[in-house]
Amino acid sequence: MSDAGSKSPSNFIKHIVEEDLKNKKNNGKVQTRFPPEPNGYLHIGHAKSICLNFGVAAEYNGLCNLRFDDTNPSKEESEYVHSIIEDVHWLGFDWADRMFYASDYFEQLYQYAVQLIKNNRAYVCDLTADEIRKYRGTLTEPGKESPFRTRSVEENLDLFERMRNGEFEDGSRTLRAKIDMASGNINMRDPVFYRIQRSTHHRTGDSWCIYPMYDYAHCVSDSIEKITHSLCTLEFEDHRPLYDWFLDELNVFHPQQIEFARLNLTYTVMSKRKLLQLVKEGHVSGWDDPRMPTISGLRRRGYTPESIRNFCDRIGVAKADSTVDMALLEYCIREDLNKSALRVMSVLNPLKVVITNYPEDEVDELEAVNNPEDPDAGTRRVPFSKVLYIEKEDFMQDPPKKFFRLAPGREVRLRYAYFITCTDVIKDESTGEVVELHCTYDPETRGGDSPDGRKVKATLHWVSAGHAIDAEVRLYNSLFTAENPESGDDLPRYINPESQQVLTSCKIEPGLADASPGNRFQFERLGYFCVDPDSSPGRPVFNRTVTLRDTWAKLQKAGKLTQL
């Protein structure tokens, strides 16, 4: 399980577990579960729950099950179960042979329902959906009892069996718990817990036409699996009395439901409904679009499982609604990649540089460090020649005071290569755009050090024009322009038109020729990049995972620059 089971910061749930352990509750056992509904792809919010559930189990010598909450066949598909399995594994967690489905328990669930009917705790109701709503009352007014509430046990038993046998139309009858139509908690006003719905289930096919609902199926499934601590999000707090009611009435093993706040992240959305909308309406290329907060999107973007786990540890677990700063997620991936990513030089927006005093056909192989944070990563050789490319941004005709990079007459260092001085600027006559630079190099500075000790204020990355490989690079920014796009009604309105920028004429170091999808690199001075599956032989495609921290960009943005 890699190191996914290591200690994480404490939280109120761990306190409860520790207290239970101390009191020998559940015979000192800890059993949790991660219970996704297979109706969409997992996102970073699920990662929080996954890390919590598997983490708590691992830390207290317990086990965590993976259970699909598949009680609504009209929304669920096996495509989603496959993706969920892949994503949880990728995050670094394992459930061994404990992968379950609520649908595994359909027969048991049915038998328990029969028992509730026999105990006069449930009844078949013929009210229409609309009528049930009207009978339910409002937040401030009590509901009215259904006229079918007093049916005999025998009639209920007969009707429920016939519901199962398919004798009635979809939606014509329901099985309801007989609780309290006047309860202040609306969930307790005789909730429906079985409905007739003829849709093919991804696992049970057409063998059922009645399906149990969440409140009933979830607590019973937890009980069957002997879950000790059933962790879920805050919106289910109101459902806990019902969770407890079913288990008490059935007199079966009774797990404890504990609720925690779901994760919100700035500049993105987390609800499955809204993520589905982005996919369906084509605002993104799919669930794994690198701009999506889905696990598959983050993976394609270049995030590591380790960085996501660290993120989940850092955000903590509590009950207060909160929105975590996206900057923390970015910090976590930089932290991880800084240690592990090989450094490489790539030029995104090439500007041609001719070293006028460098021999025409000479090629020099310069030694470059693969990762200054990891001596074991070794070194490599990078070709240098008369014609090079540097980043357009690294040259300015009339630089402001704090611009340290190349400018007319100025000397800078080309990383691992030589000091060069800009002597001429070639412009496009019609547009005035700088299209080429003429520079001279100082042969004495080979490797990047000056024997006479003179300093330069900047070091630029570069690539040899004759050796570079062409590549496509996709730059990403936040998907939304609003810090909390979920607050508005009109999601598309907040989509960032610059969330994706595709650069098709990038020049990358020749060593990158054999990079394969999923490989991650640091493009020096630019950021971390990951090879996209869209790559083809000879035509790599890179996704920018995240930029490096950039104090220069910050200065520019803050407008703190004065002209020289």
Added chain:
RNA sequence: UGGGGCGUCGUCAAGCGGUAAGACACAUGGUUUUGGUCCAUGCAUUCGGGGGUUCGAAUCCUCCCGCCCCAGCCA
């Protein structure tokens, strides 16, 4: 107006009656062949507000204020 929760630095979050951890962000210096990393320093006399209990309160009591969730045959 009913029920259930939550309010500690810009954002997360410890704290559990003994006198406000940590992280991110931000700011300023230092090192540096990545304006990266790293290092150093600063950043809540105060815990939504008012009363009260106590030698002592973010922690206990009380009143008030604010925010979130609930009226699917979704989960």
